[in-house]
């Protein structure tokens with residue numbers, strides 16, 4: 001009887017462990033981990049100091065550039081800044097290019113993320129912003145599947161464009177301009193889901 005009880009407890013433990021994904025979120029009832037990953041992602045604006053391994057970052061970036069994109073032109077360029085010294089240098093460059101802005105407004109626009117991703121689009125190619133947007137989602141969802149939180153950031157873009165020093169640091173090719181940034185890091189908050197308006201979707205019969 002005792003052995004049976006132990007076996008049952010072990011079975012329950014295995015079942016619970018199997019129903020958890022990388023973030024510790026339970027997988028959706030039908031066991032679809034992709035849907036669970038999409039539905040449990042939130043924009044994260046508070047991060048742990050824990051760095052993200054380069055191996056993890058490389059996997060995330062590989063997922064990013066595997067996004068569908070128009071005629072496979074890959075009309076994007078990505079820069080990743082993942083160490084404190086380089087981030088401090090980047091913030092200084094942004095401050096130099098935006099002397100009118102408060103330092104905390106510039107830094108605050110990156111939401112304290114320990115890893116900054118800056119994505120530039122090819123301004124000569126119409127589909128490029130769309131391609132970059134799809135790549136963003138691949139980056140954020142693959143990150144989340146490995147427990148890494150993210151936030152898409154439009155507000156730092158103006159500061160970057162205004163700063164020749166920051167632009168030089170990023171070294172984008174000719175005709176490429178910063179379009180969007182992403183902050184990445186291990187989450188130090190668990191925000192509630194923001195509501196979505198389901199009436200935006202209509203089936204046409």
Ligand SMILES: Cc1cc2nc3c(=O)[nH]c(=O)nc-3n(C[C@H](O)[C@H](O)[C@H](O)COP(=O)(O)O)c2cc1C
Pocket residue numbers: 041042043044045111151152153154155156180194
């Ligand atoms: C193009 C774009 C730009 C965004 N810019 C910012 C930003 O500058 N700062 C910020 O905190 N969040 C930014 N966000 C995140 C949105 O506020 C967030 O995705 C939205 O409120 C929905 O919340 P959720 O991501 O948790 O579902 C941006 C998102 C997108 C897609």
